[in-house]
Amino acid sequence: MLHTKSIAEMARDLKARKVSSEELTKVFLERIERFNPRLNAFITVLKEQALQEARSADLEIAAGRGDPLTGVPMVHKDIFCTSGVKTSCGSKMLDNFVAPYDATVVERMKRAGMVLLGKANMDEFAMGSSNETSYYGPVKNPWDETRVPGGSSGGSAALVAARLAPAATATDTGGSIRQPAALTNTTGIKPTYGRVSRYGIVAFASSLDQAGIITYSAEDAAMILQVMAGYDERDSTSVDRPVPDYTAELSLSMKGLRIGVPQEFFDKGLDPKVAEAVRAAIKVYEKLGAVVKDVSLPNFMLSVPTYYVVAPAECSSNLARFDGVRYGYRCKDPVDLTDLYMRSRGEGFGAEVKRRIMTGTYVLSAGYYDAYYIKAQKTRSLIRQDFIEAFKQVDLIMGPTTPTPAFKLGEKTDDPVTMYLNDIYANGVNLAGLPGISIPAGFVDGLPVGLQLIGNYFDESRLLAASHQYQKETDWHLRLPKNYG
Amino acid sequence: MSLTPDDVKSIARLARLAIAEQDIPAYAKNLSSILEFVAQLDQADTAQVQPMAHPLVGVPQRMREDRVTEQVDRDRYQANAPQSEAGLYLVPRVVE
Numbered sequence: 001m002l003h004t005k006s007i008a009e010m011a012r013d014l015k016a017r018k019v020s021s022e023e024l025t026k027v028f029l030e031r032i033e034r035f036n037p038r039l040n041a042f043i044t045v046l047k048e049q050a051l052q053e054a055r056s057a058d059l060e061i062a063a064g065r066g067d068p069l070t071g072v073p074m075v076h077k078d079i080f081c082t083s084g085v086k087t088s089c090g091s092k093m094l095d096n097f098v099a100p101y102d103a104t105v106v107e108r109m110k111r112a113g114m115v116l117l118g119k120a121n122m123d124e125f126a127m128g129s130s131n132e133t134s135y136y137g138p139v140k141n142p143w144d145e146t147r148v149p150g151g152s153s154g155g156s157a158a159l160v161a162a163r164l165a166p167a168a169t170a171t172d173t174g175g176s177i178r179q180p181a182a183l184t185n186t187t188g189i190k191p192t193y194g195r196v197s198r199y200g201i202v203a204f205a206s207s208l209d210q211a212g213i214i215t216y217s218a219e220d221a222a223m224i225l226q227v228m229a230g231y232d233e234r235d236s237t238s239v240d241r242p243v244p245d246y247t248a249e250l251s252l253s254m255k256g257l258r259i260g261v262p263q264e265f266f267d268k269g270l271d272p273k274v275a276e277a278v279r280a281a282i283k284v285y286e287k288l289g290a291v292v293k294d295v296s297l298p299n300f301m302l303s304v305p306t307y308y309v310v311a312p313a314e315c316s317s318n319l320a321r322f323d324g325v326r327y328g329y330r331c332k333d334p335v336d337l338t339d340l341y342m343r344s345r346g347e348g349f350g351a352e353v354k355r356r357i358m359t360g361t362y363v364l365s366a367g368y369y370d371a372y373y374i375k376a377q378k379t380r381s382l383i384r385q386d387f388i389e390a391f392k393q394v395d396l397i398m399g400p401t402t403p404t405p406a407f408k409l410g411e412k413t414d415d416p417v418t419m420y421l422n423d424i425y426a427n428g429v430n431l432a433g434l435p436g437i438s439i440p441a442g443f444v445d446g447l448p449v450g451l452q453l454i455g456n457y458f459d460e461s462r463l464l465a466a467s468h469q470y471q472k473e474t475d476w477h478l479r480l481p482k483n484y485g
Numbered sequence: 486m487s488l489t490p491d492d493v494k495s496i497a498r499l500a501r502l503a504i505a506e507q508d509i510p511a512y513a514k515n516l517s518s519i520l521e522f523v524a525q526l527d528q529a530d531t532a533q534v535q536p537m538a539h540p541l542v543g544v545p546q547r548m549r550e551d552r553v554t555e556q557v558d559r560d561r562y563q564a565n566a567p568q569s570e571a572g573l574y575l576v577p578r579v580v581e
Contacts, residue, residue, distance in 0.1 A: 100561045193540040207539035236547055237539070305523040316500060323501075325574050330567035336577050338501070346503030354502055355512065358493070359519055361500040372523065377536030379529050384537060416515050417522045433540020 002027045003163045004480070007072055007220040010166065014061055014071045021061070021071030025054035025115050028073050032117065032164050035484060039140050041149075041159040043078045044086055045118040053115045060113060069227060070113030075168040077156050078119040079126055080106050080211075081200040089202045090122040090134040090152075093328045093348035103200025104232045105169060105211055112227045117165050121155030124350045125319065126176055126204045128152050129422040132413055133352040140409070141184060142481040143447055147406040150180030150422075156214045157184040162484045167215045167224050171201060173208045174307050175401075175426025178438035181214055182401035182450020185440045187467065187477060188214040189221050192458050193433035194239035196225075197232030205314035206237070208307075208430040217477050218439060218467035222246035225460065244461045252465035254288035260295030260394030265425055271404045277442035277449040278400045284473050285398075285466070295390040295397065299382040303428035304420055306383060309363050309376035310431070315353075316360025322348065355416060384432040391456045396466055400425055401438040401450035425452060435460050439467045440476035448476075487517045 002024060005013070013019045029047055036042050050073065057071035081087050081099035083106075088094045102110065110116070123133040131139040131154025139154040141147040142162040149158040153170035157180035160168050170177040172190035181188025189212045196211045203209060213228065215221045226247065231240040261282060266275055286292055324330040324344025331347050334340035349357070363372035390397060402422055412419040429436040434454055441451035451470070455463040471477050488496075490509045493516065497504045504512060559572055568575040 097565055100558075100565070233549055236549075237541060239541070239544075299529070302526060302529055305526050308519060309523050309526070320501075324567060325576055327565035328567075334577050337579055340577055341501040342498075342503040345501055346497075346505075349502070351508075354504070355515055355519070357500050357502060358496045358512065358516055362488075362496050362516070362520070363523075365496070365499065372526075374536050375526050375529075375531065376523070377538060378531035378534040379526050381534050381537040382529065382531070384540070384542075415518075417518050420522075431540075 003031060006217060007069070007166050007215070007223050010072050011068055015066065017061070021054040021057040021115060022051060024071065025050050025073050025117070028117055028165055035162055035164060038145060039142060039158050039162060040137050041121050041139050041155040041162070041164065042118045043088055043090070043121050043136050043155070046085065046116055050115050050117050057113050057115060067112050069223065071115060073115040073117050073165055074109065075117050075120050075156065075159060075165045076106060077122050077153055077168065077170050079122060079171055079202045080169060082106050082116070082119065085119065087119070087202070088135070089126070090124040090136060091349065091353070092135045093322050095135065095329065097327055101200060104197035104234060105228050106200065108227050120153070120159060120168050123152035123154065124353050125202065125315070126152040126171055126173055127315070127352050127356055129175070129179055129419055130412065131155065132409065133350055135350060138409055141406050142484050143184065144406065147408055147447070148183070150183035150406065152176040153180050153214060157181055157186050157188065160184070160186045160214045160216065161481060163480065167213055167220060169211060170214050171209060171211050172430065173204050174311060174430050175423035177212045177214060178401050178426050178436055178450065178452060179423055181438040182452070183406040183448060185448035185476065185479060186214050187216065187218050187221055187437065187439050188212065189225060189437040189460070189463065190429070190435060191225065191229060191460055192435045194237050195435070195458065195460065196228050197235040197238050199232055199234040203318040205311040206318060207314060208311060217471055218437070218464050219247070219250060219471070222250055222464045222468070241458065246461055246464050249461040250465050250468040252462060254285060254290045254466065254469050257285070257290040257396065257466070258394040259285055259290050259292045260390050260397045261292060262295050262297045262300065262390070262397060262399055264297050264300040265399035269403050269421070269424065270400060271444065273444040274400055274404060274449050277444060278451055281441040281451040281470065282398050284470055288469060288473070293394065295394055297386040297390060297428070299379065299386050300428060302379045303383050303431060304424055306376045306379045306431060307427040308359070308420060309372050310380060312356040312360035313364050313373050314360070316357045316364065319353070319357055324348070352416070380431050383428050387428070387432045387434060395456070396462060397454040399452055401452040405444050405447035405449060429454055433457070435463055437463045437467055439470060442476055488513050488520065
């Protein structure tokens with residue numbers, strides 16, 4: 001069962017020449033061919049290119065030159081620019097766009113010798129919590145194909161859950177890594193703002209966007225984050241500070257670790273069965289010697305409304321670049337320049353993207369700027385301050401990733417506000433810029449539940465260590481959806 | 486805050502988005518419910534609070550050294566343009 005091995009095992013077997021990268025790559029390509037029609041998790045599959053990369057990886061390994069991850073297959077979310085390969089961002093607007101260069105993350109993983117299997121489906125421009133806004137159709141959740149995998153990194157999460165690749169990159173602006181990880185029984189880490197370069201990632205909300213990874217386990221995530229993280233002079237928000245050895249720090253002791261549980265997270269809105277699973281997961285840490293205490297995030301309820309001013313405002317500004325002139329979709333027979341702009345954008349963007357651009361345009365417009373945008377920047381300060389206060393008392397914060405398990409396809413598409421509330425426990429982490437991770441923590445009626453761990457700034461090591469130690473005590477993360485064996 | 490169909494049309498115009506007439510009522514309804522939802526921010530007392538633009542609070546904007554790092558390959562970048570000719574991006578006639 002090559003496809004269920006951990007990345008550490010795959011890497012070890014590759015080095016020992018027990019398996020070749022070509023064999024491993026073929027295993028995953030075959031699984032993609034077999035299972036992807038049911039899941040719709042891919043926008044592009046790079047069969048020939050992947051096999052070619054695998055063969056070069058095998059030559060490197062044979063010559064004794066391989067890096068730790070040389071020959072390990074992976075997938076990029078279709079928001080990462082991949083030179084010479086279509087980069088659609090899940091939108092009709094970029095359906096014809098072939099990236100002319102690699103994102104820094106893509107370049108780093110390529111340099112590490114990883115093999116790119118394809119590009120993952122996603123909500124259009126990463127705007128969505130169910131992967132239903134994709135121009136390429138919704139992704140199905142392998143745990144129940146009538147349900148959503150979450151979003152916006154729904155393709156990345158679903159394909160890792162179904163073991164169609166051991167890892168897939170993802171991005172998280174308001175929960176887009178953690179929420180789909182929670183709904184699919186995968187491990188998804190969103191690092192601190194500034195930890196991973198965003199150069200070459202299609203921008204959504206620049207004060208919130210951060211790239212991360214979805215994997216089978218925290219140990220695997222540590223190995224990949226090692227390659228992704230680090231300073232990049234091409235991203236002005238990239239922070240110049242050393243990257244710790246995440247794998248070495250996985251064994252960090254949990255004895256005396258102070259865990260804060262925000263009482264506000266367990267208030268109304270949280271499915272009682274999810275609450276029960278999350279509380280049981282936190283109990284495991286007590287067994288490992290951690291000290292659990294209550295903390296308060298008094299302005300927690302402001303995080304979703306704050307997010308839905310800040311994120312749309314930045315999106316309206318970022319997406320102004322799609323003008324039908326330099327790249328992307330252009331409408332047929334424009335009569336003049338204004339018609340070209342308006343129809344290219346009106347036809348090229350889907351409904352949710354248009355809603356967010358219009359919300360952003362409105363809150364930034366003359367007469368409303370102070371009442372909405374400046375106000376939200378102030379409530380954002382309050383939210384950040386709450387976390388800073390909490391981290392004076394505890395080392396990690398834990399709670400649910402989402403209020404409910406995966407919901408039905410189509411269930412929330414008519415009501416944007418209900419959809420937005422799915423990220424109620426996630427949005428605040430992005431507003432503050434903190435790192436967060438979601439790990440498998442059990443099941444409710446056969447559907448996965450995620451435990452969210454939130455760390456202090458640049459404390460990814462502790463997040464990964466705490467996740468890893470939980471995964472040594474439990475086997476939730478090893479459970480596979482039936483029919484995807 | 487409730488938006489009228491005319492409000493939606495003017496916002497769409499500002500955002501350069503062509504919206505079909507029959508879709509306007511749905512946008513008015515959805516955008517109104519979003520604005521109503523975010524209006525709860527009004528209840529927060531922020532009189533003494535500084536606005537926050539991004540999480541790297543106190544980190545000054547970094548400037549890079551002024552040196553050539555890459556050569557622009559115009560043909561490569563322009564290959565994605567909907568319409569170009571002789572290195573130029575083509576748009577409908579602006580000046581008669």
